[in-house]
Amino acid sequence: MHIAFLTKPAATLLAAVFVSLSAIVAQAQGYDTQARAAYVYDHSSGQVLLALNADEPLPPASMSKLMTLLMAFEALRDGRLTLETRVPVSAHAMSFGGSTMFLNTQDRPTVEELIRGVVIVSGNDAAVALGEALSPDGTEDGFATLMTQRARQLGMMNSTFANASGWPHPDHRVSMRDLGILAQRLIEEFPEYYAYFQETEFDYENRSPANRFNRNPLLGLGIGADGLKTGHTEEAGYGLVGSAMQGDRRVTFVISGLASSQARADEAERIVTWAFRQFVMRDVVEPGVEIARAPVFLGSEETVGLAPSEGIEMLLPALLDPEIEANLTFTSPLPAPVTAGDVVGELHVTQGVHGFEARVPVVAMADVERGGPMVRIGAAWSSVRSMVAGGEETPAF
Numbered sequence: 001m002h003i004a005f006l007t008k009p010a011a012t013l014l015a016a017v018f019v020s021l022s023a024i025v026a027q028a029q030g031y032d033t034q035a036r037a038a039y040v041y042d043h044s045s046g047q048v049l050l051a052l053n054a055d056e057p058l059p060p061a062s063m064s065k066l067m068t069l070l071m072a073f074e075a076l077r078d079g080r081l082t083l084e085t086r087v088p089v090s091a092h093a094m095s096f097g098g099s100t101m102f103l104n105t106q107d108r109p110t111v112e113e114l115i116r117g118v119v120i121v122s123g124n125d126a127a128v129a130l131g132e133a134l135s136p137d138g139t140e141d142g143f144a145t146l147m148t149q150r151a152r153q154l155g156m157m158n159s160t161f162a163n164a165s166g167w168p169h170p171d172h173r174v175s176m177r178d179l180g181i182l183a184q185r186l187i188e189e190f191p192e193y194y195a196y197f198q199e200t201e202f203d204y205e206n207r208s209p210a211n212r213f214n215r216n217p218l219l220g221l222g223i224g225a226d227g228l229k230t231g232h233t234e235e236a237g238y239g240l241v242g243s244a245m246q247g248d249r250r251v252t253f254v255i256s257g258l259a260s261s262q263a264r265a266d267e268a269e270r271i272v273t274w275a276f277r278q279f280v281m282r283d284v285v286e287p288g289v290e291i292a293r294a295p296v297f298l299g300s301e302e303t304v305g306l307a308p309s310e311g312i313e314m315l316l317p318a319l320l321d322p323e324i325e326a327n328l329t330f331t332s333p334l335p336a337p338v339t340a341g342d343v344v345g346e347l348h349v350t351q352g353v354h355g356f357e358a359r360v361p362v363v364a365m366a367d368v369e370r371g372g373p374m375v376r377i378g379a380a381w382s383s384v385r386s387m388v389a390g391g392e393e394t395p396a397f
Contacts, residue, residue: 060172075134304364
C-alpha cells in the first residue's frame with residue numbers, strides 16, 4: 001500500500017485541485033464562548049463548528065421539551081395522532097407550576113394547541129399532557145422511559161429523560177450535542193411543523209396573557225432566526241437551542257449555563273454572527289482532476305493518472321489559515337489491466353483549525369491494457385537484474 005502525503009508544502013502540485021490560499025496568513029483562533037457548554041452545527045456542510053463540553057450530560061431544563069415535540073411529530077406522521085385529536089388533562093399535568101398554559105382537568109385541548117403551548121409558552125402542563133397521551137402506560141414516567149429509548153435509537157447517547165417537560169430531576173440529563181441532533185431532526189424531517197417555532201405568541205383561551213410570548217430572544221432580529229427552544233432552571237442556568245438561516249446556509253447551535261436571560265440573548269446573537277461571518281464554503285477538491293500518477297505493473301502504459309471521483313466542499317475560516325492537509329492512499333503498483341473509473345484509492349482531506357475532514361474515492365483516469373510480450377520480457381529482465389543486485393524480488397507474473 002502506497003501512501004502519498006499531499007500537504008501544503010506540495011500545494012504547487014495540486015494547483016488545479018485546491019483553492020488558492022496564499023493570501024491567508026493570519027493565525028487561527030477559536031471562538032471564546034461565555035456558555036458553560038456549547039455546540040454549533042452547519043447543516044449545509046455537515047460540519048461541527050464548535051463543541052465545548054458538548055458530550056457532557058447536563059440538566060437541559062425546558063430545552064428537553066424538544067424531545068417531547070419530536071415524539072409528538074413522529075406520532076402525527078405515523079397517524080397515531082392528528083392535530084385535531086383532543087387530549088385529556090390529568091391532575092398530574094395540571095399540578096405543574098412554572099411556565100404553563102393554565103390547563104385544568106376539565107380541558108380537552110387539541111394536539112395542535114398543546115404543541116403551540118409547548119413551543120411558544122413552554123407550558124410544563126402541555127408537555128406532560130402530550131407525554132401522557134403518547135405513553136405506553138398513560139403515565140409521564142412511562143413516557144420518559146420511551147423518550148430515553150428513542151433517544152438511543154437516534155444516536156443521542158448522552159441523554160437520559162426522567163420527565164416530559166425538563167422539570168428539575170437528578171436523573172434528567174442531556175448533552176448539548178444530543179440537543180443539536182434533536183434540533184437537526186426536527187428541522188430536516190418535519191418542515192411542516194417547524195413553522196410553529198417562529199410564532200411569537202399564543203394565549204390558550206385568554207388564560208395566560210402575561211405568559212403568551214415566545215422566549216426565543218433571536219426572533220425578529222432580522223438575522224434569519226426561526227427556532228427552537230429556550231430553557232432555564234437554577235441548576236441549568238439559561239440556555240437556548242437556536243437555529244438561523246442566511247442565504248442557503250443554516251446553522252443550529254446549543255448553549256447552556258449562561259448567568260441571565262440577557263447574557264443568553266447576547267451570546268446567542270454573537271454566536272450566530274460568528275458562525276455566518278467567519279466561515280465561507282469553498283471547493284477544496286474538484287472531481288476528475290488528476291492529482292497523482294500511479295505505476296502500473298505489466299501494463300501497456302507505465303503509469304495512469306489518478307483523480308477524485310467526487311468533489312469536496314468545506315466550510316473554511318474566512319480570514320484565517322485553514323491548515324489543509326491531504327493524504328492520498330493507493331496500492332502501488334496497480335496490476336494491469338486497469339479500467340478507467342476503477343476505484344484504486346482514497347483521498348483524505350483534513351482542515352486543522354476546527355478538525356473538519358472528508359474522504360472521497362480516487363479512481364483511475366484511463367484504461368491501461370495488459371502489456372504485450374515485450375513488456376513481460378522487460379519486467380522479467382528487470383526482476384532478474386534486481387535479484388542479481390540483491391534487491392527485492394518483483395511480484396511473479
